[in-house]
Amino acid sequence: MSDDEAVVGSDGVAKSIRGRDTELARLRHAVSALREGKSAHVLVLGEPGAGKSTLLDFVCDAARAASIPVALVRAGGIPSAGVAATLAEALSAPNVAAIDTATATQMDSSVELRYWWVQELEAAIERLAQPVLVVIDDLQFADELTRLAARALPLRLGRSPVAWVVAQRTRDFEQRSTHSRGGSAALDDAIVLPRLDEHAVFEVAADILGGAPNTEIRTLLAHADGLPLRVTSYARELRDAGVTQLSEGVVSLAVDYAGEHDYFADPVERRFGLLSLPARQLALSASVLGLQFTMTEVLALTGLRAGQILEPVEELLRSGILHDSGGALEFEHEIVRSAAEAQLDEGKRNLLRRAAYALSRDDGGRPTTLGQRALRAVEHTEFEEEGAPSRVDALAIVEDALTIVLDEDASLAADLIERRLQLLDVSGAGLRAAMADAIPVMLHAGRMAEARELARRGIAANMDPDEEVAARLALAQLTTLDEPRATRENLDVALRLPVKSPVLKARLAALSTRPYTTDYLYDALELVLPAVRETVLAAKDDVALSTFEHVEAIAAFHRHEWAFAREAISRAEERGQRTGGSETWFASLIRVSLLRSVGRPLDALLSIDREIRAADERRQALALLHLQLVRANILLDLGRLDEAEIQAEAVRELAEDIGAEWTVDVGAVSILAQIAVHRDTPDVRDRLGPAAARFAEDKVAHQRLGGEWTELLLADISGDRTTIEMRTRGDHYRSRILGPPVGGASDILDDVYFTRLVLENGMPERARNVESMARERARITEAPIAHGVLDHVVGLIDGNPRRLESAARVYKEISRPLAEAAAWEDLAVAQSVADSVTSADALRRAHTLLSSCDATRSLARVEGRLRDLGERPPVRVSTRNALGLTAAEQRIVDRAVRNETAAEIAAYLYLSRNTVTAHLRRIYAKLDVRSRQQMIEVVRAHGVAPR
Known part of the structure; x- marks a missing residue:
């Protein structure tokens, strides 16, 4: 199709898309790529009336002409009316049939499960095994499921024959990009529609009028300012009024039409x-x-x-x-x-708006439509316009709509609750209570600045103590990254308030034990828990007691009093099961973390796999997120680097999908950085992405979840000795004595790495601080891993081969191959001058272990040390099959060949579904295929799959 080929418009008039040659070429390229089985992603941005929908119509026609199915989403559409209003409905349309209508309806009515539905949509598109074009118009008006899918799926289906063309208003894209990570696409890669130049304006008018406009008409068209919608409106008006005449291909006005009409009007x-x-x-x-x-x-x-x-x-x-x-x-x-x-007329308009809302309410209309009509119905209440509802009636409309919208569309719910606050009296008690209700809604919608302002306003308005505690807890959560002092102040005030709810007291204690700042965590363990314990016990409230026992278990875990932590978590879990509490998964998380900490990673892995399957079946997104993060750590402990990397990427993906706080994401980044210590990575900072840099550079993050540790890793990998010297001169002792947070990426073995770094940078006094810390931890816990770390640290400081060999044997007993390899390598370095035979033997042991983990970067270093001793390095033993697939990937392939879905594979292997899909994407990339069927053909052709 050429640039000038006509596209038939809705009014039946042939019209060309003028002034958009570059944009049309980009869209044609997307369709061409799709025909070749490749993916494409195009974001079309423009102001209202810029012609976004016209371009989308063009790409749809081009795809249909190439016999490519089109899933068209016109955001805000009406269900069951033939309008593809959501991505679920569009994919259930007969021309696509990726999912059935019943499944689409279920997706539309179960927005609280949108993360799992995105997984379903991804699997459904992948199962099509044929090119498909997904077009979404006005993304800013779409439902949450469609918005999430538009952000997540283009990247995940990057190797599948799917083209995404998404249109969004420029203003809404910019606003959304400032409130959320990621957005739909980078602005630099989008098509941003400018206004039409003069030549294109005249061409558009000529298409409608049937000839080239003369000077007089061109003067009139200049008032359109190049906005396509206005240009077509001017031209259509002249055509439909019958005031033009055509002569020798030029169109002129037959009458003084301009003089009779105000052409400055819209x-x-x-x-x-x-x-x-x-x-x-x-x-x-x-x-x-x-x-x-x-x-x-x-x-x-x-x-x-x-x-x-x-x-x-x-x-x-x-x-x-x-x-x-x-x-x-x-x-x-x-x-x-x-x-x-x-x-x-304003009176009629207001009455009709109220009637439209009532109509939607009575007919059980779509929550999104109902919420939007509710907002329009109460728009002019404060101005007391004729027909507008009174303040009381308006509040009733908003609150009624809020009950329906709250669990369906977080963004719209935030708009409704904001309107509710505007309608309430400025100083009334109702406003204070509404502020308390509004804060969690704003948090859920990702509107952090508004949530913070509401909390501060509510506190200033003398909230009820329980409401103030809730507000201060919200402020504490919102200020941890950039205002640690404010976090502590809010928690301190909240603890002194006469709170009625023992559950709030317990949750306050829970928040105070999180490592928002290391110093405050230390004080909380010593001061907060005793102060809260009396209140909670006196209340005799099982829910509060269960919550508090979880808190005590966390505190004991951080103090390395692991025996007490096990007892506390058992009590909490038993009480939670009796009361139907929702924190059973968290008890399991702590128990697994304890198994990992005492040196039982295999037992921890078996336990976490069962919990992950249960969380996936129960669709507990937050539980699944934390459980997967712990699983990634355990896999790293066991030296299963490929699986740990996949699991960490799955964690980041899920965190993005459900809007989890960024600390979870950077926990995964820390794992990826630790993997990069052992693997060849050309540019680790680019590979880990902006989260790694933000995490490593944030001054507060250094005191949270191993932020200092992550920066040291990145600096060591990239050879930045300046950063290492700067970071290793800080006060490391206090931040490490408490150990890692539950589920975090830190581990007590980090102290071995840290000791090696400070010794290499000529700071033996810092190394002795770490030794003191390791000795105290070993005394408190009496765990084998703690004694292994102590032996390793002392062996490094003193150059003592016996202590290093002892550490290596401890690590072997607790299945820590990477740690064992490090101990043998350190022993080799210590013995390299005195006993080259012993040194070479230790390096061969390290080589065997690192080879089993496919730790290529560390292997290269060990092989270099062997050559320095005049020894030939052993042959590396590959852990991969003929196609380069790991054992974990081969297990996925074996099930996929049986035509099992991602959900079925996940259930069989005790994984989460997004972990399985992450594996499949990695497998596709390795095999250079674009669908499951192609993958099956390749693995069968190479004899690495069951027949």
């Missing part, structure tokens, strides 16, 4: 003046229903009979103001709808 508004009275009244009334609506809704809203609206609707369709969208009616553009609504 041309979109003027179009309604050309309609008959019934058509105009119908368009204006229907405008309150939204961009799309049904004939049934129009009849119910206006009270007219079907026969009375047929002719007006046909006129509106002929004029292009309305389109027929497969059983529903749709305004040509949101600008057109807004222009119609603006022409309504």
Whole structure:
């Protein structure tokens, strides 16, 4: 299709897409890539009326001409009316049929499970095994599931034959990008639609008028300012008014039309003046229903009979103001709808808006539509316009809509609750309670700044003590990254308030034990828990007691009093099961962390796998996130670097999907950095992404989740000795004595790495501090791993081969191959001058262990040391099959060949589904295939899959 080839518009007039040659080429390239079985992702940004939808229509037509199925999403559409209103509905359309209609309906009605539905959508698209074009118009109006899928799936399906073309208003894209990580795509890679130049404006007008406009008409068109919607509105007005004449290919005005009309007025508004009275009244009334609506809704809203609206609707369709969208009616553009609504008398407009909301409420309409109509219905309450609801009625509308929208659309719920606050009296008690209710809603919607401001305003307005505690807890959570002092102050004040709820007291204690700042954590363990324990015990509330016992277990874990931690978590779990508490998974998390800490990683892995399967089956996203993070750590302990890397990437993916706090993401980054210590990585900072750099550079993060440790890793990998020298001169003792947070990426073996770094940088006094810490930990815990770390640290400081050999044997007993290899290598270095035979033997032991872990970077270093001793390095033993697949990947392939779904494979292997899909994506990349069927063909051809 050439640039000038006509695309038929909704008004039946052939029109060309003018002034968009570059953009059209980009879209054609996406379709061409799709025909070749490649993926593509195009984000179209522009202001309202810039022509985004026209470009989307073009790419849809191009794909259909190439016999490629198109899943079209017109955001804000009406269910069961033939309109693809969500991605789920679009993929269930007959031309695509990736999922069935029943599944699509379930997805639309179960937004709280949107993370799992995204997994379903990914699997459904991948199962198609054929090219498909996904087009989403007006992403800013889409439901949460579609917005999440539009952000996540283009990247995950990057090796599948799927093209994504997504349109969004520039303003909404910029706002969303500032409030969320990722966004739909980088602005630099998007198509940003400028206004049309003068030549393109004249071409658009010529297409509509049938000839080149003369100077007089060109002067009129200049008032459109190059906005495509205005240009077409001006030209259509002239055409439909019949005031033009064509002579020798040039169009001129037959009458002084410009002198009779105000051409500085909005041309979109003027179009309604050309309609008959019934058509105009119908368009204006229907405008309150939204961009799309049904004939049934129009009849119910206006009270007219079907026969009375047929002719007006046909006129509106002929004029292009309305389109027929497969059983529903749709305004040509949101600008057109807004222009119609603006022409309504304010009294009638307000009454119709209220009627539209009532209509949606009575018919059990889609929550998103109901919420949007509720917001429009109460828009003018404060101005006391005629027909607007009173403040009391408006509050009732907002609160009623909020109950329906709250669990369906976090962003819309935040808008409703913000409106609720505006409607309440400035100083009333109701406002304070509403602020307390609003804070968690704002947090869930990712509007952190607004949540913080609400908490501060509520506290200033003298909240009820329980409400103030909740607000201060929210502030403590919101200020930890950049205001640790404010975090501590809020927690201190909250602890002194006369709180009635023992559960709040227990949760306050729980928050205070999180390592927001190391110093405060230390004080909390000593001061906060005793202060709260008396209140909680006196209340005799099982829920509060269960929560508090979890807190005590965490505190004991940090103090390395692991025997007491086991007892506390057992009590908490038993009480939680009796009361139906939801923290059973957290008890299991602590128990697994204890198994890992005392040196039983295999037992920990078996336990965590069972918990992951249970969390996935129960669809507990937060539980699954933390459990997977711990699993990644355990895999790292066991030297299963490939699996640990996959698991860490799955954690980052899930954290992004559910909007989890970034500390979980950087926990995964720490794992990836530790893997990079042992693996060849060309540019580790680029590979780990911006989260790693942010984590490593954040001054507060150094005191949280091993932030200092991660920066030292990155500096060591990249050879940045300056950073190492700077970081190793800080006060390391206090930040390490408490040990890692539950589920975090830190480990007491970190202190061996740290000791090696400070010794290499000529700071033996710092190494002695670590020795003192390791000795105290070994005394408290009496765990084998703690004694192994002590032997290793002392062996490094003193160059003592016996202590290093002792550490290596301890690590062997507790299945820590990477740690064992490090101990043998350190022993070899200590003996290299005195006993080269012993040194070479130790290096061979290290080589065997590192080879089993496929730790290529560490292997190269050990092989270099052997050559320095005049020894030939042993042959590396590959852990991969003929196609380069690891044992874990081969297990996935074996199940996939049996045509099992990702969910079935996950259940069989006790993994989460997103871990399985992460494995499959890695396998596709290794085999250079784009679908499961291609993968099966390749592995069978090479004889590495069951027949």
